[in-house]
Amino acid sequence: MSSSCGSRPPALRPAGSGTPAYGLxxxxxxxxxxxxxxxxxxxxxxxxxxxxxxxxxxxxxVLACVKPHELLLTTGYPLRHRPETLGRLVADLDACGLTALAVKPGRYLDRLPDEMLQQADRLDFPLIRLPEDAGFDDILNQVLTGVLNRQAAVLARGEEVHRALIQIVLCGGGLQEVTDEVATLLDAAVAVLDGDGRRLAASGDEALLARLQSALTDVPPAVEGEVPMPEVLPDVPPADVAPVWPTDAAPGEPAPDPAGPVTCDDDPGTGPISVPVVAGGFTYGRMAVAGVAAADVGILERVATVVALVITKQQAVSAVESKYRADFLRDVLTGRSGADEHVIAHSASFGWDLGRSATVVVAALDRGPARGPEERVLQDRLVAAWTSAVRRRDRNAAVAGFSGEVVAVVAADACDVPALAKDAAAVFADQDRTFSTGVSRVAQQPGDLPSAYDQAIRAVRVGRQMNGDGAVVHFDELGVFRLLSLVEDTAELHAFVRETLGELAGDQDPEAVDLRRTLQVLLETNLNVAETARRLHFHYNTLRYRIGKLERLLGPFTDDAHLRLNLTLALHVLRMRGI
Known part of the structure; x- marks a missing residue:
């Protein structure tokens, strides 16, 4: 007898399926x-x-007729002529997910073969010998009555928990209030995690929370108060970093997969269990529970539904609040917000301090593969990454997402922009796209912020042209590139380069590129032949020969200061990318 049922379901199944809560x-x-x-x-x-x-x-x-979690009753009549198949029957029934086999021997089977008993012991497949006077109708009636009573009790318990949680939501409670109630009702430890495994809320006994630590070891640090969203909304105000448990995972490391129910222990009555939090076809994260009684495991999916309801409600509120904050900051940075006193007072209501000396930081996505609708998701991820990085260093900083960029107004004494950009990049963690960062000079008062914002925007654009994607550039580092960036007619710049450098303007001829490099170092060293020869690893006479060749191509630049200036500007234009 061969099995056609596939592999047996695991001993510990997803919440609400195959647990003692739904049977005996x-x-x-x-x-x-x-x-x-x-x-x-x-x-x-x-x-x-x-x-x-x-x-x-x-x-x-019988294999085509059985279903998982069944108790199969038999007198052995169908197999009376083939008792040798009983050993194989146990393995096939177990592979189909059958729970147990109850046999009433005597009339058709004198005894159960040793092979059958050995197979059952090997597979931990319960094999029950029924008394000769046992009536199948009595067994069917009593067992099914017990199963239905158990399921009715579970449904009533689930309804009780559901009503209690819905009441919390209707009264304005958030995730923390919901997890507190769940931990109390189920006498368990509960943690709600977002899609990256970061904690949103947690409640319960510390010892039980420690059990979650051993089951979910890759959970990265969280910013308390963040709400998982299909499109992460800008400027969600986070609080201190507060993981559910200690962890060494760095930002950007992969978190456990929240895509489906995951059980983490061998005992469904007590082991940590993970249930996805899903609404509208989108997985917002998961709910991890430890110490839940076996009879309450099936309730967890209902609880996860209420958690999804709370998250979507918070998402809607955050969307409105974030837009309001972003609109106000945009008005400040464009000079439309009114007097400094009004700006300072209004920004304080958002938890921002715009009355101090500050620096404006702008981060913008670099060009990359077109992603269509995903572009908005990338932008929102960038906002979330910068919000997290900035708030950890300056809780009173203003952070908002504008179209195509993220803007932060950070205290001047807390503005370690390279470190901020590194932290944000670690959280952003996208293999295909990078972002460039521009930094302004210090603005002493709110009225100076519009000018600082313009400086940061220019630093992003020109810095990317100077150094390529992923650049982090301060406005004061731009130098002459600031002036060159103001020339809107790029064709005129290209013409200037061709007229000034001649044959050295292109990249097709390797010899021309090599000579242009020699010219650049000569100008950087103020025509110091010995220093240029040292930097380029040339013999002194070789460099003198090259200088003569350059002057035949470009003119007597060693004697003509104006020509040297033109050549320097042309080389700067060539360095600017994307013009």
Missing amino acids: SVEEVLELSTLAGARLVAGAGGLDRVVQRLNVMEVPD
Whole structure:
């Protein structure tokens, strides 16, 4: 007899399916009065298996009729002429997810073969010997009644928990209030994690929370108060870093997959369990629970639905608040917000301090593969990354997402921009796209912020032209590039380069590129031949020969200061990318 049922379902199944909450364990079934004379003859290791339905074996080829979590009753009549197949039957039924097999020997089977008993013990498949006077109708009636009563009790319990949580939501409670109530009702430890495994809320006994630590070891640090969203909304105000448990995972490291229910222990009654938090087809994260009673496991999916409701509500509120903050900051940076006193007072209501000396930082996505609708998601991820990085150093900084960029107004004495950009890049963690960062001079008062904002924008644009994607540039580092960037007619700049450098303007001829490099170093060293020869690793006479060749191509630049200036400007233009 061959199996056509596939592999047996795991012993610990997703919440709400195959748990004792939705049936009776084999051990409980054996305690019923109709099985008073029954004996477990093999498979004692499977007493905790769950019975959710019953079936009677009437035909030899029963595999096509059985279902997982069934208790199968048989007299052995269909196999009376083939007792040698009983050993294989146990393995096939176990592969189909059957819970147990109850046999009433005597009339058609004199005894259960040793091979059958050995297979049952090996697979922890409960094999029950029924007394000769056992009635299948009595067993079916009593076991099914017990299963239905158990399921009714679970549904009533679930309804009770659901009503309690909905009442919290209707009264304005948030994730923390919901997790507090769940931890109390289920006497368990509960943590709600976002899609990256970061904590949003947690409640329960510390010892039980420690069990989650051992089960979920890759959880990265969290910014408390963040709300997971399909499109991360800008400027969600985070608080201190507060992981559920200590962790060494760095920002950007992969978190456990929240895509589906994951159980983390061998005991569904006590082991840590993870349930996805899903709404509208989008997975917002997951809910991890430790210490939940076996009878309450099936309730967790209902709880996860309420958690998703709270998250989507917070998402809607955050969307409105974030837009309001971003609009106000945009008015400040464009000089439309009014007097400094008004700006300072209004910004304080957002937790911002715009009355101090500050620096404006602008970060913008670099050009990359077109992603269509995903571009907005990338922009929102950039906002979230910069918000997290900035707030960890300056809780009173203003951070907002504008179209195509993120803007932060950071205290001048707290503005370590290279470190900020590095932290933001670690959180952003996108392999295909980078961002460039521009930094302004210090603005002493709110009225200076519009000018500082213009400086930061120019630093981003010109810095990217100077250094390529991923540049971090301060406005004061731009030098002459600031002036060159003001020339809007790029064709005129290209013409100037061709007229000034001649044959050295292109990149097609390797010799021309090499000579242009020699010219650049000569100008950087103020025509110091010895220093130029040292930097380029040339012999002194070789460099003198090259200088003569350059003057034949470009003119007597060693004697003409104006020509040297033109050549320097042309080389600067060539360095600017994207013109």
